[in-house]
Amino acid sequence: MEERLQKLLSAAGLCSRRAAEGYITAGRVTVNGETAELGRRADPDRDDIRVDGKPLSPQAEPVYLLLNKPRGYVTTLSDEQGRRTVADLVKDCGARVYPVGRLDLDSEGLLLMTNDGALMQRLLHPSCEVSKTYQVSVYGPVAGAAARLAAVTDLEGEAIRPARVEVLRQTARTAELAITIHEGKNRQIRRMCAACGLTVKRLRRVREHTLVLGDLPSGKWRRLTEQETAALKNQELGVRI
Numbered sequence: 001m002e003e004r005l006q007k008l009l010s011a012a013g014l015c016s017r018r019a020a021e022g023y024i025t026a027g028r029v030t031v032n033g034e035t036a037e038l039g040r041r042a043d044p045d046r047d048d049i050r051v052d053g054k055p056l057s058p059q060a061e062p063v064y065l066l067l068n069k070p071r072g073y074v075t076t077l078s079d080e081q082g083r084r085t086v087a088d089l090v091k092d093c094g095a096r097v098y099p100v101g102r103l104d105l106d107s108e109g110l111l112l113m114t115n116d117g118a119l120m121q122r123l124l125h126p127s128c129e130v131s132k133t134y135q136v137s138v139y140g141p142v143a144g145a146a147a148r149l150a151a152v153t154d155l156e157g158e159a160i161r162p163a164r165v166e167v168l169r170q171t172a173r174t175a176e177l178a179i180t181i182h183e184g185k186n187r188q189i190r191r192m193c194a195a196c197g198l199t200v201k202r203l204r205r206v207r208e209h210t211l212v213l214g215d216l217p218s219g220k221w222r223r224l225t226e227q228e229t230a231a232l233k234n235q236e237l238g239v240r241i
Contacts (some may be wrong), residue, residue: 002041005029008049010117012057013096017121028052063095064224064232065113068216075102075111086111090221100124101208104187109134109205110213113221119233123209129182133207134189135168138198142175148196149179155191163192174201 003011006020015023021038023029029036030050036042042049049056069075069086077087077098086099090113097113100120114120123130138145146165153162164180179189193200206213210231216222224232 001045002043005031005036005040005042005049006038007117008042008044008056009051010121013115013117014051014056015117016098017117023051061095062116062119063093063097063114064116064229065090065093065097065221066211066213066216066224066228067111067113067221068213068218069103069108069111070218071106071108074105075099086113089219093221093223101184103205104190107203107205108218109203110208110211111205112208112211130184130209131180131182131207132184132205132209133178133180135202135204135206136177136179136189136193136200137174137202138177138193138200139174140198141196142170142173142198145175145196145198146177149177149192149198152192152195155185155188155195158185160185160188160192163189178206180207 005024006017009015009020009023009029010017014020020029024036024038024040027035028051030048030053031040031042032048044056067086067089069089073084073086073089076085077096079085083105090097095115097115098120100112100114100123103109103111112123122128146167150162150165153160161182166178168176168178170176179192181188185191189203190200204213211224211228
C-alpha cells in the first residue's frame with residue numbers, strides 16, 4: 001500500500017515525520033534509485049526505499065518508554081557540543097526511540113520516548129493541547145505568586161494561555177508550586193517566573209496528559225504498561241482545563 005515517504009520513515013522508527021521531511025528535502029532519500037521529492041508516495045512491499053543509500057528497515061515494533069530525565073542532559077539523540085543526551089540513558093532499551101517534546105538542560109522529570117511516529121505527531125500537534133504539570137521550586141517575592149503566575153497571558157509579546165497554579169509549600173521567601181500548562185513554549189515556565197520576579201531553583205515535570213512520573217528514580221526508565229499505552233492513545237487530548 002502506498003504511503004507518503006515521511007510516514008514510512010517514521011513508521012520504520014528512523015525519525016519523526018518532521019525530521020523525515022528534512023531528509024527528503026536534503027536529497028537523502030531515494031525510491032527505486034531516484035532521489036525522492038517531498039510529497040512522493042511509495043509502497044514498501046514493492047519499492048526500493050533507501051536513506052543515505054541504506055534500505056529502509058521494516059516497520060519497527062512500537063516501543064513506549066517513560067524516562068525520569070535528570071538535570072544536565074539535553075533532550076536530543078546527539079549533541080554537537082558533546083553534552084550528555086537522553087539517548088545515553090535509554091540505550092539499553094533495545095530500540096531507537098525519540099523524545100516526545102523537550103525538557104531543557106536544567107529541567108528534569110517525566111519524558112515520554114517512543115518510536116511510534118504517528119503518536120508522536122499527534123501529541124506534539126498544537127491542537128492536542130496536552131496538559132503538563134510541573135513541580136517548581138522558586139524564591140523571591142512569593143506572596144501572591146500563584147495568582148500573579150496564573151494571570152500571565154503574554155511573554156515578551158507572545159500570547160499564552162493562562163496556567164493553573166497551586167501552592168504546595170511556602171515560606172517567607174521560597175515556595176514550591178504545581179504549575180499546569182498546555183502549550184510548552186520555549187522555557188515557558190522559567191520565563192513566566194522571571195516575569196513575576198521569581199527565580200527558579202528546580203523545575204521537574206511530574207505529569208503529562210495521562211502519564212504520571214511517580215517514584216521512578218532519576219535517570220531511570222521503564223516501559224509503559226498496556227493500560228498506560230491504551231489511555232495515552234485514547235485520551236481526548238483537546239480537553240481544556
